[in-house]
Every structure is written in structure tokens, then in C-alpha cells.
Amino acid sequence: MTQTGIPYHFFRGGTSRGPYFNRTDLPEDRDLLAQILISVVGSGQALNIDGIGGGAAVTTKVAMLSKSDHPDADIDYFFAQVSVLDRSVDFKPTCGNILSGVGPAALEMGLIAPTGDRTRVRIHSTNTGAMIEAIVETPNGRVAYEGEAAIDGVPGTAAPIYLNFMDVVGSNCGSLLPTGNLRDVIDGIEVTCMDVAMPVVIARADAFGLSGYESAAELDENRAFYDRMEPLRREAGRLMGMGDVSNSVTPKFAMLAPARDGGTITARYFMPKACHPTMAVTGAQCIASCVLAPGTVADGLPAPTTGNPALVVIEHPAGSIDVTVDYENGPDGFKLHSAGLLRTARLLARGEVFVPASVWDGTL
Structure with a gap:
């Protein structure tokens, strides 16, 4: 044999x-x-x-x-x-x-x-x-x-195929905000380090001099961006209690910009050595939570959302993905109860x- x-x-x-x-x-x-x-x-x-x-x-x-x-x-x-x-x-x-x-x-x-x-x-x-x-x-x-x-x-x-995610807050790092902060500054870039379904380091695209509407191919060709993003991601991983993440695909990295096609927000998600051609399901939940939690780097970017559960429409390089979020913002901060998505x-x-x-x- x-x-x-x-x-x-x-x-x-x-x-x-x-x-x-x-x-x-x-x-x-x-x-x-x-x-x-x-x-x-x-x-x-x-x-x-x-x-x-x-x-x-x-x-x-x-x-x-x-x-x-x-x-x-x-x-x-x-x-x-x-x-x-x-x-x-x-x-x-x-x-x-x-x-x-x-x-x-x-x-x-x-x-x-x-x-x-x-x-x-x-x-x-x-x-x-x-x-x-x-x-x-x-x-x-x-x-x-x-x-x-x-x-x-x-x-x-x-x-x-309907997916309903439960108990996803802190599933990797143990808490919603592994650094203890809604915002951190790493290498001059303001970020939110959040763990919902996937630990993600989230920044605004304009902090890198980008529009946030670049295609995945355009971002992958921009090695200067990766040269700045990767050390930031590694330091964020350390601050999130994940140790040396040099050889790990987590935490992921995401950039945000205002929506321009009727959605809630625009995002680019990195795996992290390449831009995702669409959007990760886990990453979408974390980005939606960042959008709904007051005080994060997303403040001032999203289109208004109404109701609870809230529908957060994330525009990505190939279209958009909808995340239905059951949550509350109370005296103890943002709490996510569940997130639902439709897939095939x-x-x-x-x-x-x-x-x-x-x-x-x-x-x-």
C-alpha cells in the first residue's frame, strides 16, 4: 500500500x-x-x-x-x-x-x-x-x-441554512473586551480589541489613510498596509492575553468605514495574511457587536439601527452579510444574547x- x-x-x-x-x-x-x-x-x-x-x-x-x-x-x-x-x-x-x-x-x-x-x-x-x-x-x-x-x-x-450563535462572547479570550478597554492605541492607531465568536482587532480604515472601499485585491497588493497592520495585530494579541500570535491566524483584523450601499457599515476583514474576499461569519458577529456597543472605534460610522433584535448589514468586497443581533446596552455595558445569520x-x-x-x- x-x-x-x-x-x-x-x-x-x-x-x-x-x-x-x-x-x-x-x-x-x-x-x-x-x-x-x-x-x-x-x-x-x-x-x-x-x-x-x-x-x-x-x-x-x-x-x-x-x-x-x-x-x-x-x-x-x-x-x-x-x-x-x-x-x-x-x-x-x-x-x-x-x-x-x-x-x-x-x-x-x-x-x-x-x-x-x-x-x-x-x-x-x-x-x-x-x-x-x-x-x-x-x-x-x-x-x-x-x-x-x-x-x-x-x-x-x-x-x-439558519444559524443561531449562543454563548460566543469571550469564547476565545474569556471576555468581551480582552484588554479591558473599549479602545486602545497601538503604534498610533486606535483600535477596539473584541472577542465575540472570534477575537478581532478592529480599526477605522482612515487611520491607515485608506477609504475602506478598496477591493480585496487592491488591499493585498498594498504591502505597506500589511507591514503596518501585522505588528499592530501581534501587539494586540499580546494585550488580549493570547501570547505570541506570530504563527497564529488569530486575532483577526478588520477595518471599518461608513456604508455606501444602504447597509449599516462597510468592513474589510483579514485572515490575517490576506483580505477575505467576502466576510467571515464569526468576524461578522464581532463587527456587528462593535457597531452596537457604544464607545468603540465604530462610533460615528454606522447608519442608525432600530429595534431589538437589531439587523446589522455589513458591506464587504462582494456584497453584504446580514447579522441579526439580540443584545442590550445597560449600566454594565454591552451584552450580546445571540446572533443569527442565513447561510447556504x-x-x-x-x-x-x-x-x-x-x-x-x-x-x-
């Missing part, structure tokens, strides 16, 4: 894409697991030509699923961000777009049974401890992929993906 086959389902989840595995089909050892995922994706080459990655951070993501022992969950979701180029794997963050495919994948794998025309899948994100409810269309006991729901960044329409997913392939036996011989 020169190669080891691993059962997998290949999904587009939201505006990301990657393999979904049954966790029991992979070894527990993290170092060995990382080498397997690097081989699966083909990390180490710009096009990931020797793997199934797509040469971009949004296409080198991996989901690993298992039945959950958590009393409030059906499925444990373990996420890995595999790098495109430097043959590394980060197990710290989670991904809300890949999460969009967890419910359908769990059903396809037989980890949970459908329960009527709609199936509620309670998901425990083991990377962060967050709890998420996914509502998946399952007419006649089968996952529906065709439908009328559209999300910017994905062509056409598909069946809707599609099963693209299933079967076996192969890694060289020299990487893993299949022994569990």
Missing part, C-alpha cells in the same frame, strides 16, 4: 470550501493529524496542486465531526485552518462559513437523523466552546441543497481522499 484513503465529504460551506471528515476516521495525535491535513490540502505550494486545497485561505479549511457528549449538543465540530503556503495548521480558531456545512454533513454522514422537513442540529464548536443551532431543510428525510436563498460571494441560490451550503463530492502512506499508514 503506497497511499492511505480517508472517507470524506467535500462541501462548500457559506463562502468557504473544504473537506469534512468523521473525527473517528482520523488519529487523535495533533502533530500527526496536522501532517495528514497538510497533505490532504497540498499546503506548501501556491495552487495546492498536490492536494485538494484551492490556493486561498477560504479553500484550505477542514471540518472534523463527531457525535457529541455535551448535554446541549448533537454534534462536535472541530475546525482546522490549513495554510496555503507554509505547511502549518492552526487548531485555535473556528470558522462560521465552514460551520454552515456542519449540519448537512452530519446528516449525510449519519451522525444525526433527520426529524421532518426541517432538522435542528445542535452544534458544539470544540475549538471555542461556542454553541450553535443550525436549521437544515430536510424534506422527505433528505438534505435539500436547491432553494431560493442567496448569499453574496456565492453564485446562484440554494436551500437556506452544498455537497460537492464524497468518497476517499488519499495521503501518502509515508505520511500516515492508517493506524488509529
Whole structure:
């Protein structure tokens, strides 16, 4: 045997894409697991030509699923961000777009049974401890992929998947404001360091001499911006209690500007070595919270929001994403109760993906 086959389902989840595995089909050892995922994706080459990655951070993501022992969950979701180029794997963050495919994948794998025309899948994100409810269309006991729901960044329409995120405040750093401040100044740039679903360092685009309306490609070509942003992100990570984040994709970085197409705010989100072509689901929740919490760097930028839950429309390079936020601003500050989003997913392939036996011989 020169190669080891691993059962997998290949999904587009939201505006990301990657393999979904049954966790029991992979070894527990993290170092060995990382080498397997690097081989699966083909990390180490710009096009990931020797793997199934797509040469971009949004296409080198991996989901690993298992039945959950958590009393409030059906499925444990373990996420890995595999790098495109430097043959590394980060197990710290989670991904809300890949999460969009967890419910359908769990059903396809037989980890949970459908329960009527709609199936509620309670998901425990083991990377962060967050709890998420996914509502998946399952007419006649089968996952529906065709439908009328559209999300910017994905062509056409598909069946809707409703995600409701709970207990996401401080899921990585332990508090809404890990530095203890609504605003910090790092290297002359005012930022808000916030942890809602994902720790994010948020600044205003004009602080960097940018409009905030630049395309993802334009920002990626602006290496002077990255040369200033990355040291700032690393120092923010230290201030947030995350230690040395030089080799981690968290905290993420985001820039804000006023909306110009009828939304609430414009944002650019960084992964962090490249600008996200659309918007991360987790990052969207953090940005929406920054918009609604008084005293952050977002003050004065957003269009007014009304009602509670509030609809926050975040304009991104490919369109916009809607976040419905149940929150309160009281004497003790901003409190987020839950955040909801509509996503879609599609099963693209299933079967076996192969890694060289020299990487893993299949022994569990």
C-alpha cells in the first residue's frame, strides 16, 4: 500500500470550501493529524496542486465531526485552518462559513437523523466552546441543497441554512473586551480589541489613510498596509492575553468605514495574511457587536439601527452579510444574547481522499 484513503465529504460551506471528515476516521495525535491535513490540502505550494486545497485561505479549511457528549449538543465540530503556503495548521480558531456545512454533513454522514422537513442540529464548536443551532431543510428525510436563498460571494441560490450563535462572547479570550478597554492605541492607531465568536482587532480604515472601499485585491497588493497592520495585530494579541500570535491566524483584523450601499457599515476583514474576499461569519458577529456597543472605534460610522433584535448589514468586497443581533446596552455595558445569520451550503463530492502512506499508514 503506497497511499492511505480517508472517507470524506467535500462541501462548500457559506463562502468557504473544504473537506469534512468523521473525527473517528482520523488519529487523535495533533502533530500527526496536522501532517495528514497538510497533505490532504497540498499546503506548501501556491495552487495546492498536490492536494485538494484551492490556493486561498477560504479553500484550505477542514471540518472534523463527531457525535457529541455535551448535554446541549448533537454534534462536535472541530475546525482546522490549513495554510496555503507554509505547511502549518492552526487548531485555535473556528470558522462560521465552514460551520454552515456542519449540519448537512452530519446528516449525510449519519451522525444525526433527520426529524421532518426541517432538522435542528445542535452544534458544539470544540475549538471555542461556542454553541450553535443550525436549521437544515430536510424534506422527505433528505438534505435539500436547491432553494431560493442567496448569499453574496456565492453564485446562484440554494436551500437556506439558519444559524443561531449562543454563548460566543469571550469564547476565545474569556471576555468581551480582552484588554479591558473599549479602545486602545497601538503604534498610533486606535483600535477596539473584541472577542465575540472570534477575537478581532478592529480599526477605522482612515487611520491607515485608506477609504475602506478598496477591493480585496487592491488591499493585498498594498504591502505597506500589511507591514503596518501585522505588528499592530501581534501587539494586540499580546494585550488580549493570547501570547505570541506570530504563527497564529488569530486575532483577526478588520477595518471599518461608513456604508455606501444602504447597509449599516462597510468592513474589510483579514485572515490575517490576506483580505477575505467576502466576510467571515464569526468576524461578522464581532463587527456587528462593535457597531452596537457604544464607545468603540465604530462610533460615528454606522447608519442608525432600530429595534431589538437589531439587523446589522455589513458591506464587504462582494456584497453584504446580514447579522441579526439580540443584545442590550445597560449600566454594565454591552451584552450580546445571540446572533443569527442565513447561510447556504452544498455537497460537492464524497468518497476517499488519499495521503501518502509515508505520511500516515492508517493506524488509529
